[in-house]
Amino acid sequence: MNIALSCKDIVVEFDGFRAVDGVDLELARGEVHFLIGPNGAGKTTLVDAVTGLAKYTGSVVKDGEELRGRKVHHIARKGIGRTFQTATVFEALTVAQNLDIAAGAGRSPWTLLRRRRHLPPHVRATMERIGLGDRADTPAGALAHGQKQWLEIGMLLVGDADVLLLDEPIAGMGHDERETTGRLLHDIAADRAVAVVEHDMDFMRAFASRVTVLHAGAVLASGSVDEVSGDPRVQEVYLGTAKEPADAATA
Amino acid sequence: MNRFLQTRAGTWTGFAAAALVLFGLAPLLLSGFRLGLLAQFLCYAVVAVGIGLAWGRGGMLTLGQGVFFGMGAYLMAMHLKTADAEFRGGPGAVPDFMELAGIRELPAYWAPFSSPAFTIAAILVLPTAFAVLLGLAVFKRRVKGAYFAILSQALAGAFAILLIGQQSLGGFNGLSRFRYFFGFTLADPVNQRMLYFIAAGVLLSVVAVALQLRRSRYGELLVAVRDAEERVRFLGYDAANVKVVAYAVAALFASVAGAVFVPIVGIISPASIGIVPSIMFILGVAIGGRASLVGPVVGALAVAWAQTALSEQFPSAWTYAQGLLFVLVIALLPGGIASIASVARRFPTKRTQVEAAA
Numbered sequence: 089m090n091i092a093l094s095c096k097d098i099v100v101e102f103d104g105f106r107a108v109d110g111v112d113l114e115l116a117r118g119e120v121h122f123l124i125g126p127n128g129a130g131k132t133t134l135v136d137a138v139t140g141l142a143k144y145t146g147s148v149v150k151d152g153e154e155l156r157g158r159k160v161h162h163i164a165r166k167g168i169g170r171t172f173q174t175a176t177v178f179e180a181l182t183v184a185q186n187l188d189i190a191a192g193a194g195r196s197p198w199t200l201l202r203r204r205r206h207l208p209p210h211v212r213a214t215m216e217r218i219g220l221g222d223r224a225d226t227p228a229g230a231l232a233h234g235q236k237q238w239l240e241i242g243m244l245l246v247g248d249a250d251v252l253l254l255d256e257p258i259a260g261m262g263h264d265e266r267e268t269t270g271r272l273l274h275d276i277a278a279d280r281a282v283a284v285v286e287h288d289m290d291f292m293r294a295f296a297s298r299v300t301v302l303h304a305g306a307v308l309a310s311g312s313v314d315e316v317s318g319d320p321r322v323q324e325v326y327l328g329t330a331k332e333p334a335d336a337a338t339a
Numbered sequence: 340m341n342r343f344l345q346t347r348a349g350t351w352t353g354f355a356a357a358a359l360v361l362f363g364l365a366p367l368l369l370s371g372f373r374l375g376l377l378a379q380f381l382c383y384a385v386v387a388v389g390i391g392l393a394w395g396r397g398g399m400l401t402l403g404q405g406v407f408f409g410m411g412a413y414l415m416a417m418h419l420k421t422a423d424a425e426f427r428g429g430p431g432a433v434p435d436f437m438e439l440a441g442i443r444e445l446p447a448y449w450a451p452f453s454s455p456a457f458t459i460a461a462i463l464v465l466p467t468a469f470a471v472l473l474g475l476a477v478f479k480r481r482v483k484g485a486y487f488a489i490l491s492q493a494l495a496g497a498f499a500i501l502l503i504g505q506q507s508l509g510g511f512n513g514l515s516r517f518r519y520f521f522g523f524t525l526a527d528p529v530n531q532r533m534l535y536f537i538a539a540g541v542l543l544s545v546v547a548v549a550l551q552l553r554r555s556r557y558g559e560l561l562v563a564v565r566d567a568e569e570r571v572r573f574l575g576y577d578a579a580n581v582k583v584v585a586y587a588v589a590a591l592f593a594s595v596a597g598a599v600f601v602p603i604v605g606i607i608s609p610a611s612i613g614i615v616p617s618i619m620f621i622l623g624v625a626i627g628g629r630a631s632l633v634g635p636v637v638g639a640l641a642v643a644w645a646q647t648a649l650s651e652q653f654p655s656a657w658t659y660a661q662g663l664l665f666v667l668v669i670a671l672l673p674g675g676i677a678s679i680a681s682v683a684r685r686f687p688t689k690r691t692q693v694e695a696a697a
Contacts, residue, residue: 161576164574169573170573176569178567180566189559189571190574192556194575201552201555201556202555203551204555247575
């Protein structure tokens with residue numbers, strides 16, 4: 089396995105409450121790794137910790153480098169990108185501008201102070217890849233909900249993130265959009281590590297290469313979809329009964 | 340029309356038209372007194388362009404631009420006073436107001452301001468550097484929104500109080516009665532007209548700089564920081580630095596405006612740089628349209644003109660008119676005067692839709 093990111097014994101504490109309580113997690117390139125668990129299991133908090141938003145103890149290592157204590161933008165520059173539960177794009181700017189900004193974290197002041205003459209080729213390619221090739225000059229605020237989520241993923245791609253932490257990327261999407269998103273995730277996971285925080289069990293079954301179940305801030309189980317689904321502890325705390333998990337989870 | 344102005348040819352046309360009005364029409368049509376007033380208003384407009392950048396594009400409600408305006412103004416005034424004193428009494432002579440206050444020797448921090456080059460450098464560098472330091476301290480700690488607005492306003496108040504206490508800076512009365520501006524007699528109408536041209540030139544340059552910043556990648560990034568600062572940070576940018584640049588540029592503009600303001604108006608005192616003048620700057624920008632390029636200019640000129648015209652007729656009415664104007668714009672026209680065109684365009688279509696539905 090080609091490990092892109094490894095987290096060891098992550099503990100996030102808010103006023104004595106341990107939202108994340110000793111989590112070990114490894115994300116491998118080539119995998120779409122789902123993080124599931126009931127509300128309050130600590131999934132988003134874990135993502136917050138890795139990306140520098142929440143303070144934690146433990147260790148997060150990427151490419152041999154410890155990331156704990158680094159600033160948010162330093163961690164992002166190391167190639168760790170994240171999305172938010174509600175798609176956060178720059179609504180007043182066009183799709184092309186959104187992507188161009190995302191691609192430019194390393195630009196010199198001189199480049200920044202000049203006008204953009206044309207889009208960098210890899211930005212244009214990404215725009216095609218996320219299905220927004222014909223929307224370059226559309227303000228991001230005018231995009232459909234699902235398109236905003238794709239745009240946000242695209243922004244991580246042009247920024248050369250090779251660890252993507254996606255927080256509920258299909259929330260509010262219709263059936264076709266989910267399929268498209270799932271295929272997109274596998275496509276981009278070819279040379280990257282993709283972690284997906286998700287509630288939707290059908291989506292997880294269809295697209296997960298690996299699943300980690302969190303419960304009360306700790307890892308309950310980890311493995312392939314079948315291994316995890318067959319784990320009696322998982323069925324007990326999260327899936328309820330083995331047969332009707334999807335409805336309960338998506339509700 | 341709007342689309343045309345976005346093109347290169349449109350930009351040049353816009354600047355040419357503005358230059359024609361400022362350098363051709365206005366001096367032809369206006370009396371010396373009115374031209375002097377316009378010159379003063381142009382200084383306010385320069386401040387407004389900076390606020391448009393920091394507030395309209397960057398989302399930083401700078402309620403304390405009087406600080407930077409005042410810095411530029413006082414730095415220039417110090418030079419004018421020392422130059423006047425030297426002209427009368429030779430090197431090291433004490434300015435007239437200090438003699439009255441019983442100060443016999445030129446304070447050490449005044450001495451370098453006898454040099455015009457030093458003064459100009461100070462006007463360009465000191466307020467900007469102060470803004471950079473302040474901006475780093477504030478934005479790195481992620482102070483924003485109302486907290487930043489209150490902080491900047493408090494700063495303007497504190498700055499005015501600090502100046503009132505400084506006898507060597509004229510205290511409450513400030514600095515006034517300047518005779519020469521870099522060797523030119525200020526009483527001469529020709530030189531007054533030259534000052535007007537300087538103010539007009541400064542305004543055009545400042546608008547050009549703001550335009551370049553808006554159209555550059557930095558300008559896009561600034562809007563991104565305004566709308567979703569956290570997202571920008573998670574893309575690998577230090578959002579604080581992005582804000583500091585806009586804040587510092589706004590400070591530089593305000594400082595230059597203050598420096599030009601002093602020889603035009605002939606006085607600078609704490610009363611023209613404290614909280615109330617700072618809010619006046621914001622008022623013009625809000626009324627004109629903070630997010631547009633020319634909106635702040637138009638708004639600043641309109642508010643200053645309305646203030647003068649109204650207080651000539653009804654001295655006490657202006658305050659009320661000002662408040663009313665502000666309420667009307669915020670309630671009915673949040674985008675300011677600059678958005679009238681787009682609002683008007685939307686209006687008839689709405690009506691036809693309603694008719695069609697009926």
